[in-house]
Amino acid sequence: MSTPKAGREKFKRYTGPAAGWGALHSVTNAWLGSSQPIKNIRALLKANQHGGFDCPGCAWGEEPGTGRVKFCENGAKAVNWEATSRKVDADFFARHSVAQLRRQTDYWLEYQGRLTEPMRYDRDSDHYVPISWDDAFALIGQHLNALDSPGEAEFYTSGRASNEAAFLYQLFVRIFGTNNFPDCSNMCHEASGVALGASLGTGKGTVTFADFEQADAIFVLGQNPGTNHPRMLEPLRDAVSRGAQVVCFNPLKERGLERFQHPQSMARMLSNSADAMHTAYFRPALGGDLAVLRGMAKYMLQWQREAQRYRLEGVFDEAFILSQTSGFQDYIAVLDTTDWADVVAQSGLRLDEIEQAARLFCDAGNTIFCWAMGITQHHHGVATIQEIVNLQLLRGNIGRAGSGVCPVRGHSNVQGDRTMGIDERPSPAFLDRLQEYFGFSPPRKPGHNTVEAIKALLEGRAKVFIGLGGNFAQATPDSRVTHAALSRCALNVQISTKLNRSHLMVSNDALILPCLGRTDIDRQASGHQCVTVEDSFSMVHASFGQLEPLSEGMKSEPWIIAGMARATLGDRIVDWQAMRDDYRTIRAAISACVPGFEHFEQRLQSPGGFHLANTVATRCWRTDSGKARFIASDLPADLLPEAVRSSGEKHDLILQSLRSHDQYNTTIYGLDDRYRGVTGQRDIVFVNQHDIDRLGLIAGAKIDMVSIWNDGVERRVRGFRVLPYDIPLGQAAAYYPEVNPLVPLDSYGVGSSTPVSKYIPIRVEPSQGDAPLAFSGA
Numbered sequence: 084m085s086t087p088k089a090g091r092e093k094f095k096r097y098t099g100p101a102a103g104w105g106a107l108h109s110v111t112n113a114w115l116g117s118s119q120p121i122k123n124i125r126a127l128l129k130a131n132q133h134g135g136f137d138c139p140g141c142a143w144g145e146e147p148g149t150g151r152v153k154f155c156e157n158g159a160k161a162v163n164w165e166a167t168s169r170k171v172d173a174d175f176f177a178r179h180s181v182a183q184l185r186r187q188t189d190y191w192l193e194y195q196g197r198l199t200e201p202m203r204y205d206r207d208s209d210h211y212v213p214i215s216w217d218d219a220f221a222l223i224g225q226h227l228n229a230l231d232s233p234g235e236a237e238f239y240t241s242g243r244a245s246n247e248a249a250f251l252y253q254l255f256v257r258i259f260g261t262n263n264f265p266d267c268s269n270m271c272h273e274a275s276g277v278a279l280g281a282s283l284g285t286g287k288g289t290v291t292f293a294d295f296e297q298a299d300a301i302f303v304l305g306q307n308p309g310t311n312h313p314r315m316l317e318p319l320r321d322a323v324s325r326g327a328q329v330v331c332f333n334p335l336k337e338r339g340l341e342r343f344q345h346p347q348s349m350a351r352m353l354s355n356s357a358d359a360m361h362t363a364y365f366r367p368a369l370g371g372d373l374a375v376l377r378g379m380a381k382y383m384l385q386w387q388r389e390a391q392r393y394r395l396e397g398v399f400d401e402a403f404i405l406s407q408t409s410g411f412q413d414y415i416a417v418l419d420t421t422d423w424a425d426v427v428a429q430s431g432l433r434l435d436e437i438e439q440a441a442r443l444f445c446d447a448g449n450t451i452f453c454w455a456m457g458i459t460q461h462h463h464g465v466a467t468i469q470e471i472v473n474l475q476l477l478r479g480n481i482g483r484a485g486s487g488v489c490p491v492r493g494h495s496n497v498q499g500d501r502t503m504g505i506d507e508r509p510s511p512a513f514l515d516r517l518q519e520y521f522g523f524s525p526p527r528k529p530g531h532n533t534v535e536a537i538k539a540l541l542e543g544r545a546k547v548f549i550g551l552g553g554n555f556a557q558a559t560p561d562s563r564v565t566h567a568a569l570s571r572c573a574l575n576v577q578i579s580t581k582l583n584r585s586h587l588m589v590s591n592d593a594l595i596l597p598c599l600g601r602t603d604i605d606r607q608a609s610g611h612q613c614v615t616v617e618d619s620f621s622m623v624h625a626s627f628g629q630l631e632p633l634s635e636g637m638k639s640e641p642w643i644i645a646g647m648a649r650a651t652l653g654d655r656i657v658d659w660q661a662m663r664d665d666y667r668t669i670r671a672a673i674s675a676c677v678p679g680f681e682h683f684e685q686r687l688q689s690p691g692g693f694h695l696a697n698t699v700a701t702r703c704w705r706t707d708s709g710k711a712r713f714i715a716s717d718l719p720a721d722l723l724p725e726a727v728r729s730s731g732e733k734h735d736l737i738l739q740s741l742r743s744h745d746q747y748n749t750t751i752y753g754l755d756d757r758y759r760g761v762t763g764q765r766d767i768v769f770v771n772q773h774d775i776d777r778l779g780l781i782a783g784a785k786i787d788m789v790s791i792w793n794d795g796v797e798r799r800v801r802g803f804r805v806l807p808y809d810i811p812l813g814q815a816a817a818y819y820p821e822v823n824p825l826v827p828l829d830s831y832g833v834g835s836s837t838p839v840s841k842y843i844p845i846r847v848e849p850s851q852g853d854a855p856l857a858f859s860g861a
């Protein structure tokens with residue numbers, strides 16, 4: 084990994100395939116630039132192998148039993164980033180005050196190395212100073228027990244926590260007495276869980292690897308797998324080469340969805356041949372997918388009626404609709420009342436394109452729909468996902484091999500964390516089981532999600548923040564407000580592997596608790612521990628760290644949680660030490676409390692782990708109606724939110740925030756975005772040349788962006804370079820987290836409360852300064 088430097092600022096169209104030589108080159112650079120290459124190569128060879136560790140990259144699943152070496156460029160970067168030998172220790176904090184650290188970039192902060200010993204913030208000197216683990220736990224217990232009510236504490240979780248850590252954490256917090264579990268999922272696939280739960284009675288995807296192999300068509304909406312789920316490229320490529328349709332919906336022409344070269348196939352690499360990755364590519368308006376899907380359904384209805392008229396076989400699966408679903412008539416009524424003009428206006432596509440998409444869908448037998456943040460991080464994310472389900476129900480495409488829905492998850496164990504009860508709205512059944520097994524009364528009142536937690540902190544209704552991983556300060560919207568909210572805490576505790584901005588938002592008590600990562604060996608009293616995780620296909624498997632930890636001062640997440648719990652609650656209800664000493668004790672409790680985990684320890688032994696059966700696969704629907712539900716919603720009156728329309732201000736562009744190829748969420752690995760042809764810079768904004776001309780801008784010039792909302796607050800980021808790009812008219816794109824200050828806290832999805840990171844109406848102005856706000860701190 085290269086050292087942080089501004090680098091050469093360049094933009095050059097990338098014409099190579101995704102993965103392939105470019106990826107190999109990048110991986111090799113990552114290895115050779117690492118301070119411990121041999122160790123890391125060994126670690127990487129163990130990634131996603133039985134007896135090895137689960138890749139801390141994404142949540143894409145593994146093809147069972149292929150025995151291939153399973154890693155990708157971004158997995159390599161994630162492993163390398165975690166497995167550094169650089170240390171952020173007491174000396175480091177003695178050298179740098181918090182005020183100084185705040186002036187550094189996110190890239191610089193994480194690059195400094197692994198956190199290796201517990202530290203406490205000292206307000207007088209503005210430095211972090213060492214503290215013993217026992218004293219740190221005592222301080223946490225003191226703060227928590229001094230609160231007027233348990234609801235005055237927020238317990239955040241990022242999606243890397245193992246099942247064992249997550250289960251123990253929720254147990255501690257619920258015995259303490261609150262359901263305040265804001266988590267990264269609130270900002271990520273919340274809309275998928277909400278939508279699928281209501282429609283199908285499960286919040287999870289319904290497909291496995293085998294389904295991808297049997298699909299006749301795979302629809303990919305709002306997702307950039309070339310960068311974010313590189314291992315997904317392989318099944319997509321295989322699908323295209325066996326003649327299946329791969330149909331993409333994305334306003335940007337993402338390289339990974341265009342061409343692909345398998346980095347582990349030498350023959351193809353040497354001949355430098357690349358495979359086509361799609362058979363059709365549509366470029367909708369931002370937030371336009373609901374209208375696209377609605378238009379497709381309207382065409383289908385038209386064809387169905389024509390077929391009926393001539394007594395031909397229609398495009399609907401009538402037997403399925405009749406026996407398995409509810410709400411069909413209401414849905415048809417909504418299809419009829421939806422105006423074609425609205426479909427065209429909102430979708431950003433021509434009618435013939437929508438018709439073509441509908442044809443591809445109806446010509447295919449088995450069809451899978453995949454999606455990610457381009458669908459969920461919108462005002463109407465929930466309705467859009469329910470429309471995906473509606474389409475699939477019309478064709479009987481759920482609960483059948485080769486078909487289904489696949490929300491492609493982000494963090495490697497974000498799905499498992501929910502399964503373990505990291506949920507601000509837990510099901511009563513889950514709480515009942517906790518109550519029965521542990522003999523305490525869990526709180527029944529819903530807790531805070533991420534947006535609610537920020538508001539509670541801001542208004543002083545919450546005083547303690549504990550983060551199990553993640554980077555709350557940077558991942559959340561409205562950075563200026565969030566930074567203030569976090570800084571106001573009486574106690575800010577961050578359990579982390581690397582230094583980030585969340586450690587710097589402090590003014591009172593604060594603790595940095597350094598933890599082991601997925602790659603590190605975890606030894607407890609009973610020996611080398613494994614932890615478990617669940618992937619996007621609901622496969623649960625074990626993960627064994629492989630690398631010797633950098634320092635004795637780093638502890639495992641379960642060890643840290645048990646310590647906090649013991650100091651706060653004592654051993655009255657749970658023997659925390661027993662849980663900490665042997666994770667099989669935690670798994671025994673999971674086995675008793677979480678359906679699907681019966682005989683957990685035993686089933687873990689099989690290579691590849693085990694599958695958490697989804698009732699949908701057998702067409703058993705755990706919904707209100709006992710059937711799969713068509714849920715019909717009207718198209719929004721206007722894609723522009725009311726708060727923007729009523730502001731009286733005109734927007735120049737609609738901005739989406741996305742990931743570059745060189746980042747993992749708020750972790751910035753480097754300043755390049757290879758597939759988009761960007762090198763050496765991140766403070767850029769992609770704009771169509773026609774819009775550049777229309778707005779009187781100059782390519783390469785620096786601008787400020789100001790987002791539009793009706794609360795009188797100015798949200799501005801400064802000094803972003805304008806980059807002409809092949810992007811639909813009226814749209815712009817820039818990197819997360821640099822543009823998070825532009826997302827108003829009150830701009831969130833209906834039914835999901837997910838911050839709307841992909842639809843930010845902005846005004847552009849000549850630059851008033853150089854520093855993007857996210858880099859300059861609070």
Ligand SMILES: Nc1nc2c(c(=O)[nH]1)N[C@H]1C(S)=C(S)[C@@H](COP(=O)(O)OP(=O)(O)OC[C@H]3O[C@@H](n4cnc5c(=O)[nH]c(N)nc54)[C@H](O)[C@@H]3O)O[C@H]1N2
Pocket residue numbers: 140141142157271304305306307308310311312332333334335337367368369370371372455456457458461492493494739740741742743744746747748841
């Ligand atoms: N290397 C790497 N891997 C990662 C991550 C990472 O940061 N780096 N993050 C992980 C996490 S937590 C997650 S959630 C996933 C994220 O995976 P993605 O969802 O692929 O991530 P984004 O970069 O947010 O990409 C959003 C895509 O949606 C498109 N899009 C935006 N708005 C719309 C829209 O309205 N309609 C349509 N059809 N498309 C739209 C954008 O052009 C972009 O291609 O990746 C995970 N994997």
Ligand SMILES: Nc1nc2c(c(=O)[nH]1)N[C@H]1C(S)=C(S)[C@@H](COP(=O)(O)OP(=O)(O)OC[C@H]3O[C@@H](n4cnc5c(=O)[nH]c(N)nc54)[C@H](O)[C@@H]3O)O[C@H]1N2
Pocket residue numbers: 193240241242243244267268270271272456460493494551552553554555557558559560578579580581582583598599600601640740741742747748749750819820822823826840
């Ligand atoms: N504008 C905008 N905002 C977004 C998004 C967007 O697309 N646009 N995406 C959203 C999405 S999808 C997500 S998931 C969130 C991500 O939100 P988070 O999950 O909160 O953020 P990360 O950047 O993944 O967290 C990185 C930090 O996690 C810590 N860490 C890494 N590994 C471990 C570990 O094993 N254990 C522990 N305890 N700590 C660890 C390190 O200290 C590192 O600094 O951001 C959301 N925010």
Ligand SMILES: [Mo]
Pocket residue numbers: 267270271272492493494
């Ligand atoms: Mo995510």
